[in-house]
Amino acid sequence: MESIYQALVEIVGEDYASNRHEELFTYSKDLGTSPPQWPEYVAAPKTVEEVQKIVYLANKEKVAIVPLGGGLTLAGLALPLKGGIIIDMKRLDKIIEVNEAARYMVVEAGASHGKVTAYLHKHHPTLMHSEPGAPAAATIGGNMAIHGQGDLAHPYGFNTDMINGLEVILPTGEIARFGSCAVGSGWYTMHPLPDLGLFLGWNGSTGIITKISFRLYPYKKIRDNDAFTVSDENLVPEILHELTHLGLTEDLIATSSEIPPVMNRLHHISIMIAGDYEEEMEFKRHMIFDLTLGKYIRSGVGGIGGIAAERLRPQISKSADWKKGGGFEYVGSIVPVAAYPECYRRGSEISARHDIPYTVLGRVIGCCHAMMFSWSYAFNRADAETVRHAREALHETDVMVMELNGTIWKPAVFGQKLMMDRMDQTTLQLMKKVKDLLDPNGIMNPGNWEVQ
Amino acid sequence: MMGLEEYKYKDLIHRCFRCGYCKFPTDWSDVTNCPAYARFRMESYSNGGRLWLIYAWLTGEIQWSENLSKILYSCTSCKNCVEKCPLSFNDDIVNMVVAAKSQMVETGKVPPLVRKFLQNVQVQGNPYGIDANKRADWMNGLELQPYQGQDYLYYVGCEGAYDTRAQGAARATARVLQDAGVSFGVLGVDECCDGNEVDMLGEEALLEDLATKNIDQFSKRGVKNIVTLSPHAYNVFKNKYPAFGGHFNVLHYTQVFADLIKTGKLKGPEQQGVRITFHDPCFLGRWNGEYNAPRKVIGAVKGANFTEMERNKKGALCCGGGAGNFFTDFLGGSGESPARIRAREAGDVKADILAVACPNCLTMLDDAVKAEGLDNRIKVMDISELLCPA
Ligand SMILES: Cc1cc2nc3c(=O)[nH]c(=O)nc-3n(C[C@H](O)[C@H](O)[C@H](O)COP(=O)(O)OP(=O)(O)OC[C@H]3O[C@@H](n4cnc5c(N)ncnc54)[C@H](O)[C@@H]3O)c2cc1C
Ligand code: SF4
Ligand code: SF4
Numbered sequence: 001m002e003s004i005y006q007a008l009v010e011i012v013g014e015d016y017a018s019n020r021h022e023e024l025f026t027y028s029k030d031l032g033t034s035p036p037q038w039p040e041y042v043a044a045p046k047t048v049e050e051v052q053k054i055v056y057l058a059n060k061e062k063v064a065i066v067p068l069g070g071g072l073t074l075a076g077l078a079l080p081l082k083g084g085i086i087i088d089m090k091r092l093d094k095i096i097e098v099n100e101a102a103r104y105m106v107v108e109a110g111a112s113h114g115k116v117t118a119y120l121h122k123h124h125p126t127l128m129h130s131e132p133g134a135p136a137a138a139t140i141g142g143n144m145a146i147h148g149q150g151d152l153a154h155p156y157g158f159n160t161d162m163i164n165g166l167e168v169i170l171p172t173g174e175i176a177r178f179g180s181c182a183v184g185s186g187w188y189t190m191h192p193l194p195d196l197g198l199f200l201g202w203n204g205s206t207g208i209i210t211k212i213s214f215r216l217y218p219y220k221k222i223r224d225n226d227a228f229t230v231s232d233e234n235l236v237p238e239i240l241h242e243l244t245h246l247g248l249t250e251d252l253i254a255t256s257s258e259i260p261p262v263m264n265r266l267h268h269i270s271i272m273i274a275g276d277y278e279e280e281m282e283f284k285r286h287m288i289f290d291l292t293l294g295k296y297i298r299s300g301v302g303g304i305g306g307i308a309a310e311r312l313r314p315q316i317s318k319s320a321d322w323k324k325g326g327g328f329e330y331v332g333s334i335v336p337v338a339a340y341p342e343c344y345r346r347g348s349e350i351s352a353r354h355d356i357p358y359t360v361l362g363r364v365i366g367c368c369h370a371m372m373f374s375w376s377y378a379f380n381r382a383d384a385e386t387v388r389h390a391r392e393a394l395h396e397t398d399v400m401v402m403e404l405n406g407t408i409w410k411p412a413v414f415g416q417k418l419m420m421d422r423m424d425q426t427t428l429q430l431m432k433k434v435k436d437l438l439d440p441n442g443i444m445n446p447g448n449w450e451v452q
Numbered sequence: 453m454m455g456l457e458e459y460k461y462k463d464l465i466h467r468c469f470r471c472g473y474c475k476f477p478t479d480w481s482d483v484t485n486c487p488a489y490a491r492f493r494m495e496s497y498s499n500g501g502r503l504w505l506i507y508a509w510l511t512g513e514i515q516w517s518e519n520l521s522k523i524l525y526s527c528t529s530c531k532n533c534v535e536k537c538p539l540s541f542n543d544d545i546v547n548m549v550v551a552a553k554s555q556m557v558e559t560g561k562v563p564p565l566v567r568k569f570l571q572n573v574q575v576q577g578n579p580y581g582i583d584a585n586k587r588a589d590w591m592n593g594l595e596l597q598p599y600q601g602q603d604y605l606y607y608v609g610c611e612g613a614y615d616t617r618a619q620g621a622a623r624a625t626a627r628v629l630q631d632a633g634v635s636f637g638v639l640g641v642d643e644c645c646d647g648n649e650v651d652m653l654g655e656e657a658l659l660e661d662l663a664t665k666n667i668d669q670f671s672k673r674g675v676k677n678i679v680t681l682s683p684h685a686y687n688v689f690k691n692k693y694p695a696f697g698g699h700f701n702v703l704h705y706t707q708v709f710a711d712l713i714k715t716g717k718l719k720g721p722e723q724q725g726v727r728i729t730f731h732d733p734c735f736l737g738r739w740n741g742e743y744n745a746p747r748k749v750i751g752a753v754k755g756a757n758f759t760e761m762e763r764n765k766k767g768a769l770c771c772g773g774g775a776g777n778f779f780t781d782f783l784g785g786s787g788e789s790p791a792r793i794r795a796r797e798a799g800d801v802k803a804d805i806l807a808v809a810c811p812n813c814l815t816m817l818d819d820a821v822k823a824e825g826l827d828n829r830i831k832v833m834d835i836s837e838l839l840c841p842a
Pocket of ligand 1: 068110140
């Protein structure tokens with residue numbers, strides 16, 4: 001196997017290839033509860049051509065390849081379940097184009113969300129992209145590969161709904177482009193070409209995304225994070241429905257958590273509003289709090305939980321240290337907004353069973369078309385028992401999502417199987433055909449979305 | 453082998469989430485502000501990766517190896533990660549690495565170049581292994597007085613005393629102080645390594661030995677005020693010596709210069725139309741929060757245009773020379789060596805002069821500018837050299 005290592009060294013250079021124990025150890029671990037899975041090699045290519053050469057090598061040697069961005073899904077999706085080569089994509093990080101007039105941006109897939117936010121802030125301060133609440137090191141490619149959502153999910157949907165073009169290295173090594181870029185017309189639209197949606201949500205098991213064009217949106221100068229609080233979870237869907245009917249807000253997130261005590265059993269709806277003028281902000285606040293939410297305040301079932309708090313971009317998450325143990329993992333799901341109360345109630349029961357303070361969150365996607373609802377379970381990395389509890393709670397939650405007729409988002413292999421067990425047979429077989437057709441040697445992130 | 457139980461941060465180290473915030477600079481512009489990660493771009497070289505490796509080593513999940521020791525010793529103690537890690541224990545994340553280096557030192561398992569560094573300091577009082585009798589060569593022809601109760605002890609440090617490039621800064625600092633009429637003396641061949649790098653390499657016993665010897669000498673001579681050439685010496689005198697009983701008023705030379713400028717005792721030279729940028733030294737900036745003094749001194753250069761590089765102050769990229777790396781050079785040998793990235797950044801802002809305030813940065817960046825082929829455009833100068841009368 002020394003020959004594979006040597007070939008990798010020839011492709012990416014000695015500094016960026018490793019078969020040393022320490023690198024393999026590092027890439028064998030995820031941040032969540034998944035047990036380690038050891039790669040045999042790690043390579044960090046700089047160019048699309050280098051990635052392509054690695055893919056050709058992997059086909060020749062019949063060795064698995066797993067693309068890795070920030071490695072931040074927590075669900076073990078970039079762990080090499082069948083060994084092989086981890087391709088750390090983070091050196092593929094060029095910002096290729098920002099088109100202010102047509103409001104889109106083209107980057108290499110390994111560019112981090114932090115970098116994109118900082119770049120726009122500095123060079124195009126009137127534009128923003130939909131940034132996930134993940135740590136800033138999360139990559140654009142990794143986020144698209146799992147259908148992520150960001151802080152513009154309410155007005156504009158999933159991040160993958162904002163794609164204007166893709167460049168992908170197929171599992172057999174050829175490079176394909178999708179959208180207007182495929183006909184050499186720039187990177188401004190994914191439509192109206194025939195739909196070839198073969199790569200998003202596949203966890204990199206059908207190809208490696210190398211370039212992405214995605215939409216940008218107006219970034220307003222004044223930005224407020226307000227909060228509205230209710231104690232009755234059953235009110236949350238209707239409030240969100242009214243707010244989305246009004247249509248004056250950006251991000252809408254409902255949260256509830258046992259810690260701190262002031263949050264316990266209460267539901268905070270964080271309402272992001274933005275404007276270029278103070279008058280615009282005043283108008284929005286008036287419409288939201290006086291006219292839309294006023295009736296809840298007057299009837300004593302809701303109250304303003306905070307006005308004009310700062311929301312940093314990139315956001316900074318400290319959630320991993322809740323249990324002072326350096327770990328947490330969450331099940332994410334895509335559910336109807338109406339499911340919020342049930343998701344909250346059943347989730348807090350699971351948490352209680354495992355002695356983990358409950359933490360739930362629901363982010364509105366589109367005009368209340370769906371919600372990303374998550375249940376987080378903290379653990380202490382130094383205490384195997386708490387890790388086991390968290391893992392069990394995660395599995396129970398996956399099962400619960402299915403019972404609630406939800407869809408698990410970025411499922412770990414356990415959740416993938418639950419979904420495939422319920423999947424319509426024709427769809428399942430089509431998935432298998434697509435995978436077999438694209439990846440005849442079965443080398444691309446094997447073990448993910450694997451139809452038996 | 454040492455285990456987790458003996459490790460000072462045993463209750464903290466597993467709390468690193470490996471979220472990677474610590475790779476960024478203050479303005480989030482890229483994941484490349486940890487110099488070791490910028491150089492190698494493998495997760496093992498980011499601080500999250502490093503802390504997870506240390507934990508695995510201490511719990512016996514992995515064994516010591518040369519690669520592991522290289523990963524630890526490639527950390528330059530630049531403290532960028534401390535600046536960006538959002539968790540409550542962030543103040544200790546570099547200390548966690550240093551404490552792990554200490555465990556390696558205690559078991560004798562350090563990279564050969566680190567061993568050489570420490571042995572040289574032990575035997576000759578400097579990392580280069582040059583004869584201690586040559587420590588005063590830098591001041592030949594300067595007519596400096598030995599310290600005997602003057603207002604300041606001017607402590608030069610190993611780089612300033614021995615490195616031919618850094619000697620220029622040592623001499624320039626002395627001349628500016630002389631010209632401004634500052635009362636100071638030096639220790640000449642009696643000066644000995646300050647121990648900052650020894651500390652960052654995890655050699656606690658040698659640090660104690662050096663600190664005790666230096667404090668003893670300073671005290672016997674009645675030293676109260678110390679002005680240092682190097683921010684590294686400034687840091688260890690100011691922050692570590694008190695624990696060994698050494699309480700001195702310590703200043704970096706840029707602080708003294710800034711004060712002399714304020715009181716009119718020091719005037720900047722003319723440099724019409726010259727574009728100057730400044731590289732913050734980690735041990736002055738992130739370790740001690742001094743960002744203004746060097747900028748004030750540069751501001752005294754008449755007619756020059758000062759321009760910041762994109763990454764500056766708290767967000768500056770380290771030159772890659774800290775924690776002994778100016779000698780061990782674990783981050784060298786590549787276009788992605790932090791010093792070379794920094795040289796290119798100075799080129800990006802079209803600087804004529806890349807000013808530094810540290811003999812370590814001076815040697816690292818001087819070499820880097822040459823390696824980048826930028827030496828015909830950019831001159832790397834210590835601030836003391838900028839201010840030094842022709
Ligand atoms: C605290 C916290 C908060 C989070 N909040 C959010 C949130 O608000 N919204 C959200 O969407 N997510 C969130 N996440 C989940 C996750 O971190 C993000 O979705 C992140 O963007 C994933 O990107 P990554 O680069 O880390 O992907 P990785 O984990 O590296 O990869 C994800 C998957 O995609 C594959 N992959 C990676 N790169 C490529 C590529 N170039 N081509 C093809 N496949 C590839 C991998 O093999 C893997 O299967 C959060 C995570 C944490 C820890
Ligand atoms: S040191 Fe802090 S910022 Fe860096 S990975 Fe660990 S927890 Fe995250
Ligand atoms: S101190 Fe500097 S080199 Fe060391 S881990 Fe932190 S950022 Fe990286």
